[in-house]
Amino acid sequence: MKTNHCKIIDCTIRDGGLVNQWDFSIEFVQDLYAALNDAGVDYMEVGYKNSPKLLGGADQAGPWRFLNDDFLRKVIPQKGTTKLSALVDIGRVDEADILPRSESMLDLIRVACYIKDVDKAIELIEMFNERGYETTLNIMALSNVLETDLNEAFEMIKASPVDIVYIVDSYGSLDHNDMLYLVNKFKEALPNKRLGVHTHNNMQLAFSNTLIAAENGVEVLDSSVYGMGRGAGNCPTEALLTHLKNSKYSLRHVLPFLTKHMIPMRDKWEWGYLIPYLITGTLDEHPRSAMALLASSERDEFSAFYDRMMTPEAGFAQKKPE
Amino acid sequence: MKTNHCKIIDCTIRDGGLVNQWDFSIEFVQDLYAALNDAGVDYMEVGYKNSPKLLGGADQAGPWRFLNDDFLRKVIPQKGTTKLSALVDIGRVDEADILPRSESMLDLIRVACYIKDVDKAIELIEMFNERGYETTLNIMALSNVLETDLNEAFEMIKASPVDIVYIVDSYGSLDHNDMLYLVNKFKEALPNKRLGVHTHNNMQLAFSNTLIAAENGVEVLDSSVYGMGRGAGNCPTEALLTHLKNSKYSLRHVLPFLTKHMIPMRDKWEWGYLIPYLITGTLDEHPRSAMALLASSERDEFSAFYDRMMTPEAGFAQKKPE
Numbered sequence: 001m002k003t004n005h006c007k008i009i010d011c012t013i014r015d016g017g018l019v020n021q022w023d024f025s026i027e028f029v030q031d032l033y034a035a036l037n038d039a040g041v042d043y044m045e046v047g048y049k050n051s052p053k054l055l056g057g058a059d060q061a062g063p064w065r066f067l068n069d070d071f072l073r074k075v076i077p078q079k080g081t082t083k084l085s086a087l088v089d090i091g092r093v094d095e096a097d098i099l100p101r102s103e104s105m106l107d108l109i110r111v112a113c114y115i116k117d118v119d120k121a122i123e124l125i126e127m128f129n130e131r132g133y134e135t136t137l138n139i140m141a142l143s144n145v146l147e148t149d150l151n152e153a154f155e156m157i158k159a160s161p162v163d164i165v166y167i168v169d170s171y172g173s174l175d176h177n178d179m180l181y182l183v184n185k186f187k188e189a190l191p192n193k194r195l196g197v198h199t200h201n202n203m204q205l206a207f208s209n210t211l212i213a214a215e216n217g218v219e220v221l222d223s224s225v226y227g228m229g230r231g232a233g234n235c236p237t238e239a240l241l242t243h244l245k246n247s248k249y250s251l252r253h254v255l256p257f258l259t260k261h262m263i264p265m266r267d268k269w270e271w272g273y274l275i276p277y278l279i280t281g282t283l284d285e286h287p288r289s290a291m292a293l294l295a296s297s298e299r300d301e302f303s304a305f306y307d308r309m310m311t312p313e314a315g316f317a318q319k320k321p322e
Numbered sequence: 323m324k325t326n327h328c329k330i331i332d333c334t335i336r337d338g339g340l341v342n343q344w345d346f347s348i349e350f351v352q353d354l355y356a357a358l359n360d361a362g363v364d365y366m367e368v369g370y371k372n373s374p375k376l377l378g379g380a381d382q383a384g385p386w387r388f389l390n391d392d393f394l395r396k397v398i399p400q401k402g403t404t405k406l407s408a409l410v411d412i413g414r415v416d417e418a419d420i421l422p423r424s425e426s427m428l429d430l431i432r433v434a435c436y437i438k439d440v441d442k443a444i445e446l447i448e449m450f451n452e453r454g455y456e457t458t459l460n461i462m463a464l465s466n467v468l469e470t471d472l473n474e475a476f477e478m479i480k481a482s483p484v485d486i487v488y489i490v491d492s493y494g495s496l497d498h499n500d501m502l503y504l505v506n507k508f509k510e511a512l513p514n515k516r517l518g519v520h521t522h523n524n525m526q527l528a529f530s531n532t533l534i535a536a537e538n539g540v541e542v543l544d545s546s547v548y549g550m551g552r553g554a555g556n557c558p559t560e561a562l563l564t565h566l567k568n569s570k571y572s573l574r575h576v577l578p579f580l581t582k583h584m585i586p587m588r589d590k591w592e593w594g595y596l597i598p599y600l601i602t603g604t605l606d607e608h609p610r611s612a613m614a615l616l617a618s619s620e621r622d623e624f625s626a627f628y629d630r631m632m633t634p635e636a637g638f639a640q641k642k643p644e
Contacts, residue, residue: 175533175565176498203561204523208530211497226597238597239525242604243497251604252632255624258597263622272595275548275560275580282564282573300585302577310574 006244007042007220009108009196010237013064014045014087016228020269022047022062026075028261029064032225037080038253039241043108046072049086051094072105083107087138090117093124101132110136112168115145118153122160129161136196136220138166142182143173143284154189164194164220169209172202172232172277173284179209183216196220201232202281204273210235211243225254226262228269231287232277270294275302283309328566329364329542331430331518332559335386336367336409338550342591344369344384348397350583351386354547359402360575361563365430368394371408373416394427405429409460412439415446423454432458434490437467440475444482451483458518458542460488464504465495465606476511486516486542491531494524494554494599495606501531505538518542523554524603526595532557533565547576548584550591553609554599592616597624605631 012032013024029046036044047064063071067086076084085108101107109128113121118139125135137157139145157165167182174182179197186195197213199206199222210221223240227233238258242251276290279302293305334354335346351368358366369386385393389408398406407430423429431450435443440461447457459479461467479487489504496504501519508517519535521528521544532543545562549555560580564573598612601624615627 176530177537201526203565204526204529204558207526208498215499236526236595236600238600242600243525251601252625252628255597255628259622259624273558275577278558278560278564279573300581302581303574306574306577 005219006214006246008237008240008244008249009043009045009085009220009222010036010041010224011045011198011222011234012224012228012237013047015222015230015234016224016271017047017062017064018230019228019233019271020265022064024062024064029075031257031261033076033080033082035225035254035257036237037082039237039250040246040248040253041082041237041241043083043085045085045087045110047086049088049097049106049109050092051097054092054094067106069099069103069105076105079105085110087112088124089113090120090124095127098128098131104133106133108134108136110138110166112138112140114140115142115149115153118156122156122162125160125162134164135162136164136166137162138168138196138198140168141170141286142168143171143178150185151189158190158192162193164196165190166196166198166220166222167213167218168198169200169206171284171286172200172206172281174199174209175203175205176209176212179212180216183213183218187217194219196222198222199235200229200281200287201227201234201273202277202287206233206235207239207243210240214244226258226266228262228265228271231271231291232273232281233271276305279306279309285309327541328536328568330559330562330566330571331365331367331407331542331544332358332363332546333367333520333544333556334546334550334559335369337544337552337556338546338593339369339384339386340552341550341555341593342587344386346384346386351397353579353583355398355402355404357547357576357579358559359404361559361572362568362570362575363404363559363563365405365407367407367409367432369408371410371419371428371431372414373419376414376416389428391421391425391427398427401427407432409434410446411435412442412446417449420450420453426455428455430456430458432460432488434460434462436462437471437475440478444478444484447482447484456486457484458486458488459484460490460518460520462490463492463608464490465493465500472507473511480512480514484515486518487512488518488520488542488544489535489540490520491522491528493606493608494522494528494603496521496531497525497527498530498534501534502538505535505540509539516541518544520544521557522551522603522609523549523556523595524599524609528555528557529561529565532562536566548580548588550584550587550593553593553613554595554603555593598627601628601631607631 049067052066087110090113111121195218223235223237225237227236241249280290371389374388409432412435433443517540521531545557545559547559549558563571602612
């Protein structure tokens with residue numbers, strides 16, 4: 001397998017934060033950064049760089065949702081070889097919060113958007129690019145995108161300064177054929193861009209789809225330790241570390257972190273393969289309905305859930321309030 | 323995907339029995355048989371047809387380890403369209419226990435063996451074949467087999483009456499490239515045989531490897547409900563039912579069984595992706611050392627376990643007893 005060209009972005013803090021509402025201790029983040037450095041992981045995504053005044057809720061969520069350079073400098077006083085990354089959402093970034101890269105702890109800023117907002121994402125990317133950051137564009141929910149809309153987006157992306165364009169399987173609904181199809185489509189449409197992949201494990205295909213993408217030319221692979229990520233979780237960092245043919249990667253160096261932090265974390269919070277996630281994955285739906293079910297007292301009522309998901313007329317009568 | 327040719331063998335009782343020492347109630351097995359019928363599953367493996375006098379331990383293990391036709395007839399008084407299968411091990415079968423198929427509840431008998439015992443397996447298969455059963459030969463631990471031994475086995479298998487030859491990833495150590503390699507090798511060497519696949523989920527690749535095999539001509543796919551099987555478990559039946567393009571398969575019809583039986587079962591017994599299984603999988607080792615670790619008080623000491631597995635000189639000094 002020719003995968004020496006790949007780079008790993010560990011998203012535990014960012015995507016895993018969707019599981020535990022960013023309830024990560026500073027020690028957890030420091031230990032993870034040390035482990036990822038030792039294991040040879042290329043990037044660590046330390047959270048979201050959204051602006052609290054544009055999103056609200058800064059009080060409820062931990063600092064990892066609203067990354068602040070001063071804070072980050074205290075958490076990671078000494079940077080190693082693992083670069084730092086943050087994700088931003090369209091409409092939630094205040095330009096005034098973004099330092100030039102030379103003054104920032106961050107190396108890479110990733111912009112996540114739905115297909116209809118690719119123009120807005122590119123505007124942000126241009127700003128980050130001017131300030132010296134590496135950039136990625138992560139088009140979410142690709143499995144729900146019409147090809148005509150995607151082709152239109154490709155034209156804009158090709159002309160933009162973005163470094164890496166992501167194939168994001170937000171719903172965990174892609175199999176290896178779908179992945180191969182998208183990789184080839186992206187490669188053909190964007191010959192001047194590098195590609196990345198972000199998978200979800202609803203159908204137990206996150207790791208496999210990531211390997212298929214890597215083998216077919218995708219260079220940047222998202223993962224998280226013990227697969228911790230929204231819903232069914234992500235491709236496990238530890239699986240990539242042991243499987244990719246790259247002598248700098250080491251499974252051994254993330255094992256103490258798994259023992260110390262991830263086993264207690266998994267005791268407290270839930271992610272990974274569960275039947276409701278299989279159902280939303282196979283139906284190519286956002287996992288939010290599965291997450292709501294799992295948080296309710298009917299969490300194991302799979303048949304009723306499936307029937308609701310399969311009933312087009314299900315919903316609420318639209319009576320106006322009196 | 324052209325997978326309409328595939329058949330599913332649900333191994334929950336047989337391989338899952340390795341998790342809970344065959345502690346399945348009669349109601350569990352009856353409900354599973356009904357669910358598999360409704361869901362369109364082709365075969366249900368109801369256990370082992372080993373002979374208690376050749377293996378011992380019949381008192382400790384449930385009846386599913388030593389299947390008896392009279393008992394089976396009481397459990398399943400009315401057979402549906404789902405056929406019944408049993409596994410036997412070399413040296414543990416008493417010919418006198420094997421009824422002709424016309425008098426038996428079983429349709430399919432599968433013989434599992436290591437490569438060195440293929441001759442003995444074929445002898446058994448000839449007997450089962452004469453008595454009217456469909457047969458499979460399951461060569462275990464293929465990832466540890468020398469090609470020269472495999473080629474020798476192929477010659478014997480080609481001349482035998484066995485119907486289906488299995489690719490068995492006992493250690494959960496194969497990725498999609500390994501699987502494709504083996505499938506092509508088996509297809510080329512055994513043009514007169516149908517092929518089957520049995521996977522383990524140590525690296526979260528069981529479902530993916532099964533799909534890769536199916537897509538490349540393997541016809542018979544092993545799985546178990548909620549993936550219940552030894553160690554990291556198997557390819558989940560429910561994932562195959564929803565993903566294979568075959569109108570007779572129905573995910574919906576196994577959901578009540580999952581709710582009623584598998585959620586309580588998983589609360590009581592442990593199987594599935596765990597770090598020690600990833601370690602034995604990636605090292606291409608039998609999972610028994612991982613199972614021993616997980617049953618001990620050091621179950622989460624992953625680094626020490628990894629170091630032991632990586633140390634060729636580890637072991638015990640061989641002092642003779644005085």
